[in-house]
Structures are given as structure tokens and as C-alpha cells.
Amino acid sequence: MSLLGLELNNKRLMRLSGGEKPEGQRQMKYKPQDMLNIRARLAGISPEAVQEAMAVNAKLPAIIVTRMTKGGIGKTSITVNLATALALSGYRVLLIDADPQASATNMLGIETETYHPHIGTLLLKSGDKPDELREFIVPIFEDGFLDLIPSDVELDSTNPALIVTMGREQKAEEFVLRNREFLSKNYDVILVDTTPGTTPVSVAFTYLAHLTGKILTVVEPEGSCLRALDALQFNLEEVQKLAKRPIDLAILVNKAQIGRKHVEHNYAILTKSYPNRILPVQIPHSIAFTRQINADDVPSSMPVLLKDPNSKAADSLYHFARVIASEFNVTQPGFVANS
Numbered sequence: 001m002s003l004l005g006l007e008l009n010n011k012r013l014m015r016l017s018g019g020e021k022p023e024g025q026r027q028m029k030y031k032p033q034d035m036l037n038i039r040a041r042l043a044g045i046s047p048e049a050v051q052e053a054m055a056v057n058a059k060l061p062a063i064i065v066t067r068m069t070k071g072g073i074g075k076t077s078i079t080v081n082l083a084t085a086l087a088l089s090g091y092r093v094l095l096i097d098a099d100p101q102a103s104a105t106n107m108l109g110i111e112t113e114t115y116h117p118h119i120g121t122l123l124l125k126s127g128d129k130p131d132e133l134r135e136f137i138v139p140i141f142e143d144g145f146l147d148l149i150p151s152d153v154e155l156d157s158t159n160p161a162l163i164v165t166m167g168r169e170q171k172a173e174e175f176v177l178r179n180r181e182f183l184s185k186n187y188d189v190i191l192v193d194t195t196p197g198t199t200p201v202s203v204a205f206t207y208l209a210h211l212t213g214k215i216l217t218v219v220e221p222e223g224s225c226l227r228a229l230d231a232l233q234f235n236l237e238e239v240q241k242l243a244k245r246p247i248d249l250a251i252l253v254n255k256a257q258i259g260r261k262h263v264e265h266n267y268a269i270l271t272k273s274y275p276n277r278i279l280p281v282q283i284p285h286s287i288a289f290t291r292q293i294n295a296d297d298v299p300s301s302m303p304v305l306l307k308d309p310n311s312k313a314a315d316s317l318y319h320f321a322r323v324i325a326s327e328f329n330v331t332q333p334g335f336v337a338n339s
């Protein structure tokens, strides 16, 4: 069971899920709700108690913002697969695509021009009245667990608009706090994919990360990427001064090509410069990632976890998701650790 990181035999799994194998099907296919039931029963909690706790939950979801100053290192691939892994494990996930390139949106098979409402509209609002979020949210799975606020190239116009807005750094936090009730009841975790570089929109989401105390960053162990990491650290220090709260880095090494001399050298520099911040998992360089977005037929696009679920890359992504759930304290109402 790579989703849970547990070795359980099929009979026990089926009993814990509360499901039955459909007639004629060789293997049981577990849906996110089955995975949630399995995790609940393994923790000694009834799935009904979890549902009841969800209905009255007031704790904000965990927030995972992915940032990197350099482009093309795999932010979107990692964030979308992380969202998918957590949803397939039975966590209720909201993914916000905060990059006008809309790669996360496309990777989930959504054509950008069909959707106009994007997160920029919500960032520019003021006041305490909750937003009507339903018109912004696109469900990705039939049975829930993975929702998306898609992006659109028009989101880019939010950047100049924010520059002339007072308190622009707090705008993502204001959005979350005024929608606190809806978000707490419906989601266990919010993930945000941001644009490369440092823009007013990405700074607002970095500020939001003070609620969790860290952001996720993705690097390749090569020279220009290490310099980009220093630039991100500088920006983070500025945002921390404003938030008056620490915001740490959780660093994921992506496209890892172990054994190459210059890679080993740069990895040594990375661990020396950012001790204790490098996650204990790496994502290997794999061709599976390049097959995710089909530019000629966007609706057929899918993250690695759905397109190549039995690949080595998928295994490492599940491992990564388990590490992240613990690092960012992703919990669910009704489970003991949820306080």
C-alpha cells in the first residue's frame, strides 16, 4: 500500500475499507473515501465519527505554498502530484493555481480558456464577507477529495493591480480568513502552485505561509538553481519581517541524477548551506513527467500518479507525500492528532 506506506494484506485492507470487490474484478480498486475509511479504522476511529467531526470542524486546513525563483525545475509537477497523492489517500485537497501560465490547471486536464474566475479576483477583494467560492472551484475527481481553483492567463493582471493596493502582502491571508468556515469544513489541506520569480501574487501567498510556518521549494542540484534558492531565502526573510513570524524552507530535490560528479558536488553545497531543511526524499529524473501535459489535447493531460501509477516516479511521489503530510502537519478532523 504505497499510499499509506504500510504492508497490509488484501483481505485486511478490504475489511478496513468497508468495501467489497465488484463481481468479475480481479483486484479491489480503492477510492479516496475507502482510503480515508482504512486510515480511520487503523487509528481506531469509526468513519462515521470522522464525518461528524468534519461537519463541525473549525481548524484551518494545512497550507502548502510551493515557491521557487527559477523556472522549469518542477514546481508544478511536484505540487499537482502532491495534491493528487494526498487526495488519493483520502485527504480533502484544494489546489489553487496561482500561476498565469496555468500549467497546474492544464496538468489536471482543464482547458484554461473555458474558465474565467481565478484567484486574482479573490485576492483583490476587500471586506470580511465570505466569497461565493463554489463558482471558482472545479472538482477534479467524480467523488470529491480533489478540487481546483484554476488559473487563466488573465491572472497576470492581478500583479499590477496589487502593486497599487494597500496591504497587498496580506491579501491571500485575508482571502483565507474571510472564507475560514467554508475552507475548514471542506478541506484538510490547501496547496498553492506559484509562478517562477517574485511577483506580488507569489509574495502574498508566501506571507500566507506564516500560518503554517514553512513553504515548500523545489530545486535541482545545479549552480544557477542554488543561487536562485539564495534569492528566495532573501525574499523569505523580508516577508518574515512583515509577518513577524518565522517562515522556514522545506527543500525537495527534484530530477535527481545520483552518481553524477557535478550533481554530488552541488548537493554537498546545498546540504551545507541549508542544513536540516532538505527533505529526506528525492524525486528521480524520469521521462514519466514529460508525458503529463498533452498540449494538443489538454483534457487528456494527467499527473504522473494517474498516468503512470506503477512507475518508480509514482513510488517516490507517494513517499514524498507521506513526508510532507508529517512536515506540514496535514491532519483530519476526528483523528487524534487533530487539535
Ligand SMILES: Nc1ncnc2c1ncn2[C@@H]1O[C@H](COP(=O)(O)OP(=O)(O)OP(=O)(O)O)[C@@H](O)[C@H]1O
Pocket: 070, 071, 072, 073, 074, 075, 076, 077, 078, 099, 101, 103, 194, 195, 196, 254, 255, 256, 283, 284, 285, 286, 287, 289, 290, 291, 292
Ligand atoms: N523529476 C522529473 N524528471 C524529469 N522531468 C521532469 C521532472 N520534474 C519535472 N520535469 C519536467 O520539467 C519541465 C518543467 O516542469 P514544471 O512545469 O513542473 O516546472 P515548473 O517549475 O513548474 O515550471 P515554471 O517555472 O514554468 O512554472 C516539464 O517538462 C516537466 O515534465
Ligand SMILES: [Mg+2]
Pocket: 075, 076, 077, 099, 103, 104, 194
Ligand atoms: Mg509551474
